[in-house]
Amino acid sequence: MDFDFIKELGYKAFDSRLKRISDRMSHDVRKFYKEFGIDVEPNWYLVFMLLQKRGEISITDIAEPLGYSHPSVVVIVKKMTEKGYLLITKDSIDRRKQMISLSLKAIEMLPQLEKIWDSCEKAILKLLSEDLSILLYLDTIDQELKDNPFHNRFKQEYLKSL
DSSP: OOOOHHHHHGGGGHHHHHHHHHHHHHHHHHHHHHHTTOOOOGGGHHHHHHHHHHOSEEHHHHHHHHTOOHHHHHHHHHHHHHTTSEEEEEOSSOTTSEEEEEOHHHHHHHHHHHHHHHHHHHHHHHHTTTOTHHHHHHHHHHHHHHHSOHHHHHHHHHHHHO
């Protein structure tokens, strides 16, 4: 199939193009994990790395630095816990707060996962021809959307057209 409607639309389908690239990469990482008998989902690696770096932290302390919603982190944590990769305990000060940490299973698996992540990073770097300027563009877009959410921008343009 040579016709690529999303590509043809250019900037008008910017979000769809980014999502398609992300979905392709996630699908291939999932395929790799399955091929090597690793029971991990592609979107878990940031949680693994954050917990490895910070130790025991709350769901909010996972969501904020990743820029994820609280409910999406709850879903990820639940799945990772069900697979035995995380431990959930009550905070010693605020018993309502759940504290998340890596389980022994996760800690023992980290060396293997780090080799996989390193290989993935190298593949991404080669895909980008070692030109990381795209990250500068993404940083700019990310900051612009933090400063003035897309909802506001979109609404302003719509109201101008009325």
